Amino acid sequence: MPPSSDPDAPPCQVAPALVDRLLDIRRIYHERDIERFPRARQVLDRFPDAERIEVLSHQVIPGLYGNEGNVGDWVRNKREVLVLGEKKSLAARRNERSSDWIAPxxxxxxxxxxxxxxxxxxxGYANPITVFTNIEKIIAYLERHALRQGRKPEPNQCDPVDWVYDIGENSDCSVDAMVSDNVRDLVDLFARLPNAKASFATKLVNRDLLGYDPRGGTRVRFSLMPEKTSxxxxxxxxxxxxxIAALDDFVEAGYEVHLNLSPVIVHEGWLDDWAQLLDQVADATSERTKAQLAAEIIFLTHNEDLHAVNLGWHPRGEDLLWRPDLQQAKRSQSGQCNVRYKSPWKGRWVQQLTALLADRLPSCRVRYAF
Structure with a gap:
């Protein structure tokens, strides 16, 4: 089944209220000759009144990226700006934590x-959606890559049977599906692959995904944290x-549904808040949903540069995220200054939360926690 990139295909259909809440696209930056891709034409048709601005590269947009003055327009740019480009370098990276592979x-x-x-x-100071429009090439690459792997030789924490591909490392697929049919095409691909499964984490309930036909080939990891922190x-x-209310519906629609308990943010009374959240999940889900649940638990890692950006548009959140009394600096592999909870406190907190999960939601296994 080929990707749904027929140039005559209608644009993706999304609940208008959901789109209106998140998107009011007024400017579309696009690479030269982007309309040679049917998917680009679909997106441009989806937002016909948007101003179109040609740029040399989706990665280099003067006045948008690298412009410190955009911090004050952080949310406005997310709502009003869209970028269209071609994904030129295709590679699946080994992961072995949440998934076996990170998909292009x-x-x-x-x-x-x-x-x-x-x-x-x-x-750098702006983070709107970029859509990669050469979806046919990406789909073909993924299909070849998955078939080359053959059968998974043994179970691991990612999955006991299938090779798992994270298709949303740098975006939220529930939001992406509001803009183009790329997500639908990926769900269709993994529905037919005999040895592979897609996976993505989401914080948005996009019920249009319930109309797809995943046939067990896509794992949706709903990200949860206590409501008042969220x-x-x-x-x-x-x-x-x-x-939480959507969990049963996605299981009934043919998705595998897991929980992404992330990020876990430590503050006074945090464990009591998590107990209440896990009780909510237990009370709201069917036995069928509970039986297939698994969770990944990820404690907060923050970043010095992001902290500085956040102070320019949402400083209240930093009262929770930036806690020098609880955190220690750790240089990342890319040289950035990250902060994580201090050892050995973090180890004790991980044990406390996993024990709480076992008590309040015992059918939900932990795939990994750190």
């Missing part, structure tokens, strides 16, 4: 504005209660 991105950036998100660190740092996302 079909999008980058997000219309939501979680203040702890690591993706903006690389862009209200402060999960900007422009779905309410946590709405995410």
């Amino acid at each position: 991105s079909t999008a980058n950036g997000c219309a939501m504005a979680c203040s702890y998100c690591y993706v903006p660190r690389r862009k 209200r402060l740092v999960d900007i422009r996302t779905s309410k946590v209660a709405d995410r």
Whole structure:
């Protein structure tokens, strides 16, 4: 089944209220001759009134990226700006934590504005959605890559049977699906691959995905944290209660559904808040959903540069995220200055939360925790 990039195909259909809440696209930056891709034409048709601005590269947009003055327009740029480009370098990277492989991105950036998100660190003062329009090439690459792997030789923490490909490392696929059919094409691909499964984490309930036909080939990891913490740092996302309410529906639609308990943010009374959240999940989900649940638990890693950016548009969130009394600096492989919770405190906190999960939601196994 080929990707749905027929030039005569209608644009993706998304609930208008959801689109209106997150997107009001007024400017589309695009690489030269982008309309040679059917997917680009679909997106341009989706937003016909947007100003079109040609740029040399989706990665180099003067006045948008690298412009410190854009911090004050952080959310406005997410709402009003879209970028179209070609994904020129295709490679699946080994991961072996949440997934076996990180798939080549079909999008980058997000219309939501979680203040702890690591993706903006690389862009510089603006982080709107970039859509990669050469979806046919990406799909073909992934299909060849998955088939070359053959059968998975043994179970691992990613999956007991399938090779797992993370298709949303640099974006939220539930949001991407509001802009183009790239996500639908990926779900269709993994529905037919005999030995591979797609996976993505999301903080948005996009019920249009319930109309896809995943046939067990896509794992949706709903990100959860206590509601009062989420209200402060999960900007422009779905309410946590709405995410929990969607779990059964996505299972019934043929998705595998896991929980992404992330990021775990430590503060006074944090463990009591997590107990309440896990009780909510237990009370709201069916036995069928509970039986297939698994969780990954990821404690907060913050970044010095992102902290500085956040102070320019959402300083209240930094009261939770930037805690020098609890955190220690750690230089990343790319040379950035990150902060993580101090050892050995973090180890004890991981044990406390995993024990709490075993008590409040015992059917939910932990795939990994750190």
